[in-house]
Amino acid sequence: MWAIAIRSCLFISMLAAGAAPVIAQHEYTSSEIEAGRQQYAANCTRCHGPDGDNVANADIGHGKFRRASTDEELVQLIRNGVPNTAMAGMNNISEPNAKTIVAYLRSMAATAAAVAALPTGDAARGKAVFESKGGCTNCHRIGDVGSRAGPDLSQIGAQRRSVELHRSLIEPDAEIVPANRLIKIVTRDGATITGRLLNQDSFTVQLLDAKDEKLKSFSKSNLREFAFVDKSTMPSYKDKLSTQELSDLISYLSSLKGQAQ
Amino acid sequence: MIRRTILLTLITAASLQAQVSYERILRAGQEPQNWLTYSGNYNGQRYSSLVQITPENVKNLELQWIFQARSLEKFEATPIMTDGIMYTVEAPNNIVALDAATGRVFWTYNYTPAQAARPCCGRVNRGLAILGDTLFMATIDARLIAVDAKSGRPLWNVAVAKPESGYAMTVAPLVVKDKVIVGTAGGEYGIRGFIAAYDAKTGKEAWRFYTIPGPGEPGHETWPASNNAWEHGGASVWVTGSYDPDLNLTYWGIGNPGPDWNGDDRGGDNLYSCSVVALDADTGKLKWHYQFSPHDEFDYDSTQVPVLVDTQWQGSQRKLMLWANRNGFFYVLDRATGQFLLGKPFVEVNWASGFDEKGRPQRIPGMTPSAQGTLILPGNQGGTNWYNPSYSPKTGLFYIPTWANYSSLYVKQPVEYQEGRNFGGGTPRPTTPTGIRTTVNNYAKEDEGYGAIRAVDPHTGQMKWQFKMTDVTDAGVLTTASNLLFSGGREGYFYALDARDGKLLWKFPVGGRVISGPMTYSLGGKQYVEVAAGNSLFVFALK
Numbered sequence: 001m002w003a004i005a006i007r008s009c010l011f012i013s014m015l016a017a018g019a020a021p022v023i024a025q026h027e028y029t030s031s032e033i034e035a036g037r038q039q040y041a042a043n044c045t046r047c048h049g050p051d052g053d054n055v056a057n058a059d060i061g062h063g064k065f066r067r068a069s070t071d072e073e074l075v076q077l078i079r080n081g082v083p084n085t086a087m088a089g090m091n092n093i094s095e096p097n098a099k100t101i102v103a104y105l106r107s108m109a110a111t112a113a114a115v116a117a118l119p120t121g122d123a124a125r126g127k128a129v130f131e132s133k134g135g136c137t138n139c140h141r142i143g144d145v146g147s148r149a150g151p152d153l154s155q156i157g158a159q160r161r162s163v164e165l166h167r168s169l170i171e172p173d174a175e176i177v178p179a180n181r182l183i184k185i186v187t188r189d190g191a192t193i194t195g196r197l198l199n200q201d202s203f204t205v206q207l208l209d210a211k212d213e214k215l216k217s218f219s220k221s222n223l224r225e226f227a228f229v230d231k232s233t234m235p236s237y238k239d240k241l242s243t244q245e246l247s248d249l250i251s252y253l254s255s256l257k258g259q260a261q
Numbered sequence: 262m263i264r265r266t267i268l269l270t271l272i273t274a275a276s277l278q279a280q281v282s283y284e285r286i287l288r289a290g291q292e293p294q295n296w297l298t299y300s301g302n303y304n305g306q307r308y309s310s311l312v313q314i315t316p317e318n319v320k321n322l323e324l325q326w327i328f329q330a331r332s333l334e335k336f337e338a339t340p341i342m343t344d345g346i347m348y349t350v351e352a353p354n355n356i357v358a359l360d361a362a363t364g365r366v367f368w369t370y371n372y373t374p375a376q377a378a379r380p381c382c383g384r385v386n387r388g389l390a391i392l393g394d395t396l397f398m399a400t401i402d403a404r405l406i407a408v409d410a411k412s413g414r415p416l417w418n419v420a421v422a423k424p425e426s427g428y429a430m431t432v433a434p435l436v437v438k439d440k441v442i443v444g445t446a447g448g449e450y451g452i453r454g455f456i457a458a459y460d461a462k463t464g465k466e467a468w469r470f471y472t473i474p475g476p477g478e479p480g481h482e483t484w485p486a487s488n489n490a491w492e493h494g495g496a497s498v499w500v501t502g503s504y505d506p507d508l509n510l511t512y513w514g515i516g517n518p519g520p521d522w523n524g525d526d527r528g529g530d531n532l533y534s535c536s537v538v539a540l541d542a543d544t545g546k547l548k549w550h551y552q553f554s555p556h557d558e559f560d561y562d563s564t565q566v567p568v569l570v571d572t573q574w575q576g577s578q579r580k581l582m583l584w585a586n587r588n589g590f591f592y593v594l595d596r597a598t599g600q601f602l603l604g605k606p607f608v609e610v611n612w613a614s615g616f617d618e619k620g621r622p623q624r625i626p627g628m629t630p631s632a633q634g635t636l637i638l639p640g641n642q643g644g645t646n647w648y649n650p651s652y653s654p655k656t657g658l659f660y661i662p663t664w665a666n667y668s669s670l671y672v673k674q675p676v677e678y679q680e681g682r683n684f685g686g687g688t689p690r691p692t693t694p695t696g697i698r699t700t701v702n703n704y705a706k707e708d709e710g711y712g713a714i715r716a717v718d719p720h721t722g723q724m725k726w727q728f729k730m731t732d733v734t735d736a737g738v739l740t741t742a743s744n745l746l747f748s749g750g751r752e753g754y755f756y757a758l759d760a761r762d763g764k765l766l767w768k769f770p771v772g773g774r775v776i777s778g779p780m781t782y783s784l785g786g787k788q789y790v791e792v793a794a795g796n797s798l799f800v801f802a803l804k
Contacts, residue, residue, distance in 0.1 A: 191484050206360060
């Protein structure tokens with residue numbers, strides 16, 4: 001959730017060092033940025049990665065563009081591509097949609113500061129934090145290890161930005177992806193079950209019981225209560241891990257791109 | 262407080278027991294409420310000991326729910342059902358987890374096969390295997406994929422063979438101990454078939470058995486020394502094998518040699534095409550084989566599920582294998598040794614007159630494909646095909662979905678091997694009007710190429726009864742301990758027969774071809790019967 005409009009000019013001087021000068025002429029609204037986030041995820045993440053730093057010499061998540069500087073130039077670059085490179089023109093992205101991607105790119109750089117301030121992370125150490133001190137496998141699963149009660153993190157590095165992982169670790173309630181919501185139900189005979197909502201329709205609900213990890217289906221007419229759990233069940237790691245450990249953990253999570261299709 | 266409770270419960274969740282252990286699969290017959298393998302259990306009998314639905318009350322079956330697949334391909338999969346969750350495949354290769362009581366979807370795993378995939382005879386899939394909390398699917402682009410049964414997330418995905426060379430997989434895998442066993446299709450494209458086992462945890466290949474032996478291996482001499490026909494000789498695997506835990510042998514039916522209809526360049530018996538092979542389940546080493554159709558030129562794949570039966574045979578207890586083959590003969594073999602015990606035609610046959618004492622068919626001279634065409638019974642689709650038969654220990658009868666009085670005109674043509682291209686070498690033309698796929702059926706004569714369920718006494722090979730259909734059938738058969746038999750056909754009915762005499766007890770117009778084997782399970786004290794028809798999956802239970 002992006003609660004505030006980003007003044008794109010604010011961060012340019014901070015993050016564009018060493019790259020072509022970034023000249024942004026616009027101020028973007030949170031809805032534009034959110035639309036751009038979705039466009040970016042659908043069209044850009046596969047090559048550029050969620051942090052925008054997968055392609056050498058084109059760290060677009062930090063405002064480092066080699067062949068464009070103004071917002072208009074970026075829009076044209078997205079739609080026309082770069083000849084003789086893997087960056088193909090994406091005519092299917094309309095100009096207004098391309099503009100939202102630019103809005104999102106500008107916002108990425110602005111919001112990367114929290115992670116940029118962390119010490120350099122080490123993925124191997126982060127794996128150890130994940131499996132021991134962090135206790136993360138009690139709720140999360142990577143590959144075939146860990147619980148299914150929380151979101152599976154096998155491909156989290158291909159899906160989420162470092163800054164988003166950081167925020168989830170220190171402020172778990174700040175944003176809960178809808179598909180990751182827990183629901184609590186109470187059946188007419190008094191049984192209480194909490195689990196991950198998998199599917200529902202007007203008459204039934206399907207969930208993964210967080211306790212026994214079984215797939216369960218209920219008729220809504222047999223339920224006394226049916227509600228989402230407001231707060232995340234994940235603890236904040238703000239005071240539980242050192243900044244170094246947090247950075248290691250984020251490095252590890254960012255390295256998880258999944259192994260299978 | 263809720264939060265604390267949830268946290269505590271989440272922590273205990275990590276030490277959960279795996280869902281379907283090997284021991285459970287081994288004893289699947291003892292938990293008939295579930296359906297844990299393609300055939301229901303290792304013996305391939307498609308027989309359930311559930312008895313709530315009986316010949317007396319089957320008329321009270323009513324539809325419980327329908328799952329409509331988002332696929333226009335043929336729906337050939339038999340689901341797995343364990344502990345209330347049904348897992349099936351939307352063709353070609355999407356896995357769906359359904360609530361077995363309501364049909365509502367828990368999750369789907371969508372897989373897009375490579376464009377190079379070109380399976381003969383439909384972009385289909387016949388089902389899944391499960392071990393622990395992991396599902397296994399063989400894909401039409403010849404990959405084996407492991408998926409978490411709770412979440413639908415992929416765990417590993419390995420290449421079994423190259424789709425560019427014509428390899429494909431439509432088989433439901435077979436789990437034995439810690440391995441997942443699959444076989445490759447592609448016999449119409451000049452592959453060299455194989456069966457391979459993969460570590461269930463990692464996807465690493467554990468063993469491989471080529472269904473065409475290479476130079477220096479026994480059986481290689483059944484291919485010409487003068488050319489490389491063996492390298493493109495086909496010998497596919499289309500359906501799931503069986504397993505005898507006492508003998509530790511896994512049995513698989515092997516498909517036709519290639520080119521299908523022109524054997525001129527592949528003189529010899531062409532092992533192990535059109536055979537059953539008995540492999541050590543740990544090593545893949547061949548223990549024995551029996552070839553049903555040496556040097557086949559009629560596309561008579563031995564693409565059947567081996568049915569394992571322990572019973573009396575001529576006065577002593579024997580470990581038997583029953584097999585109704587595409588070539589029109591019903592066989593009884595000793596599954597410990599491969600010894601031929603009986604071979605009798607179950608449909609009209611004109612390519613062989615009988616067998617010698619070792620079980621080699623005695624060919625009728627002149628009955629081979631020719632340039633002008635030769636009329637052969639059974640025709641190209643066979644007396645039966647990949648759809649499963651059933652054996653009921655209760656009635657002692659073996660039930661075969663049959664194409665009766667059906668022939669093809671086999672025309673032979675020259676063909677040269679080109680990687681990934683069709684390697685048929687001829688055209689089999691149906692001479693009886695079968696294969697009807699329209700909604701009308703007004704040009705077949707009575708008793709000409711009709712479908713039937715035929716009940717055969719395994720001790721004699723004699724037909725006890727038959728249930729005739731107007732059109733032919735691609736439906737498998739399920740039997741139960743209450744003497745019920747469930748099947749369907751191309752006409753779009755799902756029906757129940759009395760397994761003792763073939764009398765029709767109940768039918769339901771599912772409105773699409775039944776091209777799968779029915780299965781049954783029980784939940785909350787209620788027995789369900791499942792069948793896929795058209796593009797949907799139907800589930801019935803008593804009112």
